[in-house]
Amino acid sequence: MLVSEQCTSVEAAEQALHAAQETLRQAGLAVAQRHEDLCQRLQTGDPLELYKVLRDKLAQAEVAEERAATAVRNARHNVLREYLWRALSENPMGPEW
8 A cells, every 4th residue: 555545544534533523522412402402391391292202302312422422433443443554564574464
């Protein structure tokens, strides 16, 4: 692999990590907002119906947050793999040691 290709793949992996981290941040904000909505709406409407609807929305937001966390973990692994591949390919002993 050429050095320019290595840089590109590392940069791409790092960009994917940053994008995944931002998605996770947004998902966390959505979970917090859903929780706040649930608390506020329970005070102003039919508690049982509102609870059911908002509980489902909160669960969906939590699932999205978990998926985003998984994407962050995967992106971190990709960055580490790219750095490892770069280090191994630059090693005079080669990547097969």
